[in-house]
Amino acid sequence: MYFKMHFFMFMTLCLFGHARAECPIDTFTQETTSSSAKVCLETYTPECGNLTSLFINEQDIETFEQDGCTVLKCPAGERPWFMSSFENSEFPKPTAEKPSNNNAIDINAPRSTEHVEQTFSQFGIECDGDKWKATKYPLGIHYLTTDYETINLGIDGLYDGMKSEVINMACIGSDLPGE
Structure with a gap:
């Protein structure tokens, strides 16, 4: 002014x-x-606990400080993968192609994503109540049927805004469903 x-x-x-x-x-x-402040990924909240505890193998995740923020990174050539389930999400359970008995849902990071903090931005990962939850799904969701067929849903953004609890995470290097 x-x-x-x-x-x-x-x-x-x-x-x-x-x-x-x-x-x-x-x-x-x-x-x-520019008065925009840098927003750091919260890796610990009293309600949700330590984010790294959700990793299947915590030793695979690299943690370091950068610009005053804690940064989590998958090893070179690997990227984050998340697991949820229909019971722990707002997704409607499919009726045509029945999910396998464990009802697991895969939430995958795009191939170019190596830094977990980028993934959290892309997937809208947040602490909600006492659970870490995803709210965006750039590659949709994927599940295995009782016939061991992989089904891809919501690639068009249909599920964006719906919450799903992040049950487990891992850094993986193989090709993923939906690519």
């Missing part, structure tokens, strides 16, 4: 000729600042 007020007064003086002024409009630059 301070800048706008002075700029308006300067232009008024230039236009009405009340003072001799050079109007260097072509060289006048507006100084802008």
Whole structure:
């Protein structure tokens, strides 16, 4: 607002000729600042506990500090994978292609994602109540039927906004369903 007020007064003086002024409009630059604060991934909350405890093998995850934030990273060539279930999510349970007995759902990270904090942004991972939950599914969800067939659902963003509890996580390097 301070800048706008002075700029308006300067232009008024230039236009009405009340003072001799050079109007260097072509060289006048507006100084802008960004007040957006860096948001760090919460790796621990009193309600949800330590995020790394959800990893099947905690030794595989790398933890380091960067720009004042704790960063979790999968080893080179691997990417995060999450597991949920129909019982622990807001997803409607399929009736046509019945899920296997364990009702597990795979939530996969795009191939280019290696840093877990990028994944949390892409998947909207958050502490909700006392559980870590996903709310976005860029590759949809995948489940195994009783006939061991992989079914992909929600690739079109249908499930975005629905919550699913993250039961387990891992860093994996193999091809995933939905790719």
